[in-house]
Amino acid sequence: MNDLDLFSDPYGDGRPSDDPRGRQSRRRVRKRQKRRRRNGRAAALFALAFLVAVFGTGGVLGYAWLDDKWHPPDYEGRGAGNVTVQIKDGASGSAIGTTLEQHRVVKSSRAFVKAYTKELKASSIQPGFYQMRLKMSSAAAMALLLDPKSRAGNQVTIPEGLRAVELYKRLEEKTGISAKEFQAAAKKPQGLGLPEYAKGKVEGYLYPGRYDLDPNGTAAQILKQMVGRFNKEAESTDLVAKARKAKMNPATVVTLASLVQAEGGKPSDLPRISRVIYNRIDKGMKLQFDTTVLYALNERRLKVTQKDLLTPSPYNTYLHKGLPPGPISNPGPDAIEAALAPEDGTWLYFIATDPTNKVTKFATTEEERLAIEKEFRAWQKEHPGQ
Structure with missing residues (x-):
């Protein structure tokens, strides 16, 4: 065998290259290769078409998204x-926009936010x-939100220390x-949101402060709003x-705070008045607060007579030891804080020696009490009829 003999039989099986079976086999191989090439070209064309469709649609959608972002409806x-x-x-600009959209005032909150961010007075x-x-x-x-004339509600400020009946009259105005409708609503406490420890009584839980009242609101809705403010403050503190x-339980705190608020003149006096209450109760002394008698009589005045002091009421602290059975006013945050944290001191008495200027003086001994009472009597002579 010479070197060329090594390549005389390319299949290595001894058959000559022109064998019909070899030609058929080669034709089958070429057909399969052609089919693979055709299928590959079809797959490539399909993939290309798919990519064009996807990215073409994505471009349209992306443009629509950007247009909606830049130019919201x-x-x-x-x-x-x-x-x-x-x-x-x-409320933020976004929150205001959402509210306006929900009420069909604006078409989209995003459009309002865009206007809000451009307005320099928006924060006002x-x-x-x-x-x-x-x-x-x-x-x-x-523009309408910035116009004071568009305000539709009733703005009212409830001062600290009003009784519920006084508060009803102010709300009536x-x-x-x-006021009768408010009284009737107060007698149905189930829907007012009162805390359980209030025992169904609104006195003490109508939180003072500034309110924007719904012009279409009912008496019950307004009282619920005020009780809701109390609940919010109670939770936050x-x-x-x-x-x-x-x-103490929370109801006791509110009752004590109502006394502090009713007796107090200046905010700085409240923790001292609270201490007097603590000290007198600790010593088994009756509180003897005129404000509790006047609450029982549903009156407001400075002068209290001996007959008044005999008023048969559980609220009369001249007749009964300890705190009254419930609040006698609606206290604010300073009075509530004073009820919880009285100022350190030994005082057992206090008298408003100059009610005109809200001056209150404190005493520990009976001798000191008589001295400040003398100052109050002098003020009364200068202000007859009060």
Whole structure:
């Protein structure tokens, strides 16, 4: 065998290269290769078409998304009709926009936020109720919120220390809802949200402060709003835990605070008045507060007679030891804090020696008490009839 003999049989099986079976086998191989190439080209074309469709659609959707972001849907013009909308205290531009969208004032909150961020006076929007129009442009809605004339609610400030009956009269003046309706609502405490320890009584739990009242609200809704403010403040100050630490229940704290508030003149006096209450109860002394007698009589005056002091009422602390059975006013945060943290001292007495200027003086001994009482009598002579 020479060197060329090594390549004379390419298949190594001894068959000549022109064997018909070899040619058939080669043809089958070539057909399979052609089919693979055709299928590969089809797959490549399909993949290319798919990519074009995906990225083409994505481009359209991406443009639509950007266009919506840059130009959020918005109404045109000043709108029509009327709707009352409440803007809550501390609401952000986004929160205001959501509220307006929910009430169909603006078409989208995003459009309003865009107008809000452009308005330099946006932060001056006040919480409360506003008379808005339906389907307004965001710019028009923004302008209306900045217009004081669009305020729709009744703004009322409830001072600390009012009794419930006094509070009802003030609300009557502001809302047109009669005091009797408020009294009737207070007698149905189930829907007012009172804490369990209030035992169904609103006195002490109508929290003082500034309120924006719904112009369409009922007596019950307004009382519920005020009780809700108390609950919020009680939660934020952890009233229940602080009362437990002071070995009292929350209702006792509120009752004590109501006395402090009723007797107090200046905020700085409140912790001292609280200490007097603690000291007298610790010593088994009756509180003998005129304010409790006047609460039982449903009167407001400085002069209390001997006959008044005999008023048969559980609220009369001249007749009964300890705290009255419930609050005698609606105290504010300073009085509640004073009830929980009285100032250190040995005082057993206090007298408002100059009610005109809210001057209160404190005493530990009977001799000191007589001295400050003398100052009060001198003030009474200078202010007859009070």
